[in-house]
Amino acid sequence: MISRVLRYSYVQAKARAMKGALLTPEDWRILLRMKSVGEVLTHLGGTRYAEALSSIQAPAPGASTVSLALHDDLFGDYRKLLKAAPAKGAAILQRLLVRYEAENLKTLLRGLWQGKSVPETAALLYRLGNLSRLPVDAILGSRDIPNAIKLLAPTPFHTALSHALPRFRAQGSLFPLEVAVDSAAVAHVRSGLRRLGGADRKSAEVLIGMWIDLVNLSWMVRFRHFYDLSPEEVINYILPGGWKLGLRDLGAAARAGDLPSLLAALPSPYREALQPAGQWERIPSLLDEWFIRNLCKAFYRDPFQVRLPLSYLFLKEIEVKTLVSLLSAIELGEPTESLADRIRPPTKAVGR
Template structure:
């Protein structure tokens, strides 16, 4: 399909959008019991008394990720190769999670059964060749095995960085950087209306990632401006290369927030911690996705907006389930899924994804 506005894809996205959860619906889910949640969302593992808490949690997250990736596969069917490649690049974050698990297993010499227990079972369109990677002897061999196929750029950059530095942190940062860099590369191959709307949407995603990484690396990890700048991925929207270079050389958290362009300045005004910035930026991305879904003309951009919002919803559902499995009070669960405001100061050194 190459003709805008891609009527079939737009119709499919509109129909699937009925599955999205609103804030009010997420709040209502916080009041349901685990059996009620299991029945409503088909999460049979929650009702299996033979499974321990950790196994139930893992099974639920696996089921929700499978739902998301199955919907991704449906949505890319009518897209051309360039468009599908971009949306697939977004969905490969879950393979990246598996890759990091395999690498940590090699780095810390973990038992294969322990590694396997922490891997997601992914569909073929985003799957790693895990059995082959299991047979690798060391991090470098594992990455070399991955250099054939769709993950070649990520694997090559990770291997080159690890050969130079031999640091787990540098390796994972390089993998994350290449993941977002690959999305930018594919985005720039899309033209016309699709490209413009996708730049607005993915630009908001990249702005969020860039600012969180900048603040985390500078103030949580204590990296120098030059070391921090080297780790960043310039956005195609607000936090482009020149602006990141100016921001990274500022000395304080507050100075960086004050120097941001609109609408980020207004959105983050009064933020006192990295955790609060993360929460507000997450709202900025979901607002942009809702705007694209409601008003966009590009079927591809609307499909990606749907997937971003769908992921937000299924992760909120998982947080509700996880909170109940851990016996947390409802007030904390509501804060975790952002339907209630936290009433205590957030840790300014909190990790941000």
């Protein structure tokens, strides 16, 4: 216990201070009334995002440009916590970043598939800098997708992509590769838990398990009810290692034809959390809300473990994701008032 206190006292204080700088409910009330990307930028200019947003050169930036700048701020937080955390804790935080490498890799593969120019693809990538070990330049310079996959040999994505390559060739679609990249990223995060020990491992396993459950549920909703994939196919895309949801639960959920059957198939606490959902579209926001509640609990329990900085980073990610959704909605001309029901911003007030 004493060694945990010594190891985690600095990083937990830092994470708490950073949580204090998250956007307030008042910020969100104002943001949800904004009518243009410019207005959102003006408001965010008065928050901790000001520094990251000042790097935007374009006079009238679009949602994608702002999204990259907001993520720069998120990666800045990762850097700070990676420096502050003890080695084993930092390793699991570092592994969370593999999901952004996965996003970059999917962008690179899409660029190759669509024959985009190198600068065009490069402009869409998250600016991870030294946080990423992806051979971006080599992939940008590769001739085709199979060659790009060969270049990934030292990364966690290589084996999964090699497995999906025959299916990619048969279907002529990037979907199998994208699913493989996402699955590999989640598996990489989960495998990092093995390095932790004791209380650290237990609490991190629960948190990462919750996150995997949420990923599985949101994928299931997306694949089954928006992409219209068969239950048999969806079951094969399930990620193992969740907290409450086993293969059988998820199999039953995937076969559910309507929302009540889905809820009936789910175990507690997900059944209760999703009870208010009247339609499929509301499920992601309800899942976010439930996750945010659980993340905030970490701040008033034993603070000297990796769960606390992990929780902060998840909260920050949800905040950035919500801001990007808001900006995209504004850019597409959707009324922002209607978003209030669909997005769940993590505010520092939640969980207090």
